[in-house]
Amino acid sequence: MAKTRPHVAILVANLPAERDRRVIRECLSLEANGYDVTVIAPRGDPSLKILPNSRNTRLKPYPVKVYGSGVVTFAVEFAWSFICIAFRLLGEILAGRAHAVQVCNPPDAYWPLAILFRALGRPWVFDHHDLCPEVYATRSGTPNGLVFGTLVAFEWLTLRTATAVFATNESYRSNALGRGVKPEKITVVRNGPSASEIKPAPPQAGPQDEHTIVYLGVLGPQDNVEGAVLAAEELIRLRPRPDWRMVIAGDGETLPALTKLVAERGLGNVVEFTGWLEGPAIDELLRKATVAIQPDLPTRMNNLSTMAKTVEYLGRGVPVVAADLIETRRSAGEAAVYVEHGTPHEYATALAALLDDPAERQRMREVGLARFAHELSWEHQSRGYIEVWNRLLAKRLRRAKASAS
Known part of the structure; x- marks a missing residue:
């Protein structure tokens, strides 16, 4: 790596770098615009030293000894991650790298490092992936007031100690403003694939x-994938002729319970699980899809969150059936059919109607593709993302260009 190039260290605690599609796109955008990148994240594939498909984005993984399934184990897991990330970040600084840091949540626990890093005069940027207090409330059912209040305080500290904030949608931007972040420090950078990741598919208007x-x-408690399985059971009653199948592509802590549910309900002939898929396999699956289901329930967290899967669907022109959520409507517009309560029967009824209406599916397909092409693709998002880094590291960029000339 040329030492003159500005260097960004990206910190991730909840996924291996090679499985975080947003982080992968951010790394590739930084590389394309004259930056070197190191990602510090949990260890995934032990053979990887460089981020797949990147030029030279270095991976500095750390081992994860504990995986959280409750408040105490989550706390232990993230305390371990904090120590590992701090140690590896110190190594990057001592090696003359880490001219700036981007930290991705969850958790909102790295604000002490932000204070120390900014004391060195270097930018610390927060990439706001999840509303951690709302995630906890959704997963716990009856949240503990002390735990919830602590998470709110940590979110406030994470936002307020950052040099700049990337918000994944307008609701996250409003949340940051409500925490006292100045508007000029917030840039909306939405989730979504780049156009280069997607192969064109022929229209699917006919029978x-x-x-x-x-x-x-992801197959987590807050994702309500059980609702999709139960919707398949309802759809059998509405449309008994076996001319459809439901493919659940992903992985997560509820996968064992979901496979058990499918077996218990006798749905193995219509519901299949693929496990975690990488980019090309996702593209192949979605290009063949007739319709997509987004079974997230209308909770506060889901109302305010942009589901990455929504934009993946729209980018391939796949009509969506979803609960009527604020940010889902902002993403999908008329490319989705919305149900009020998110019950299995509502989803099944909407799916059956779309399967019987190829003309409506084609209309929704065209709307989705247009929204993706003109607004939602990563090409549109990366411009604002890179503008922030160019501003924060302007002096280092000028020195790099002068050195190269």
């Missing part, structure tokens, strides 16, 4: 021998 209903994403 099909078999329809494919897709769920793509």
Whole structure:
């Protein structure tokens, strides 16, 4: 690596770098615009030293000894991650790298490092992936007031100690403003694939021998993938002729419970699990999909969050059936059919109607593709993302260009 190039260290605590698609896109955008990058994240594939498909983004993984499933184990897991990340970040600084840091949540626990790093006169940028207090409230059912209040305080500290904030949508921007962050410090950078990741697919307006209903994403308690499975059970009653199947693509802590549910309900002939898929396999699956299901329930967290899977669907022109959520409407517009309460029967009824209406599916397909091309693709998001870094590291960029000339 040329020492003259500005260097950004990206910190991730909840996923291996090679599985975080947003971080991958951010790294590739930084590389394309004259930056060197190191990602400090949990260890995934032990053979990887460089981020796949990147030029030279270095991976500095750390081992994860504990995986959280409750408040105490989550605290232990993230305390361990904090120590590992701090140690590796110190190594980057001593090696003359880490001219700036981008930290991605969850958790909102790295604000002490932000204070120390900014004391060195270097930018610390917060990439706001999740509303951690709302995630906790959704997962716990009856949140403990002390724990929830602590998470709110940590979110406030994380936002306020950052040099700049990347918000994934307008609701996250409003949240940051409500925490006292100045408007000029916040840039909206939405989730979504780049156009280069997607191969064009022929229209699917005519009759099909078999329809494919897709769920793509994480299989966690807050994702309500159980609702998609139960919607498949309801759809059998509404549409008993076996001309469709539901493909659930993803991985997460509820996968064992979901596979058990499918077996108990006798749905193995219509519901299949693919496990975690990488980019090309995702593209192949979604290009063949008839319709997508987004079974997230209308909770506060889901109302305010942009689901990455929504933009993945729209980028391939796949019509979406989803609960009526604020940010889902902002993303999908008329490319989705919205149900009020998110019950399995509502989802099944909407799916059955779309499977019987190829003209409506084609209309929704065209709307989704247009929204992706003109607003939602990563090409549109990366411009604002890079503008922030160019401003924060302007002096280092000028020195790098002068050195190269």
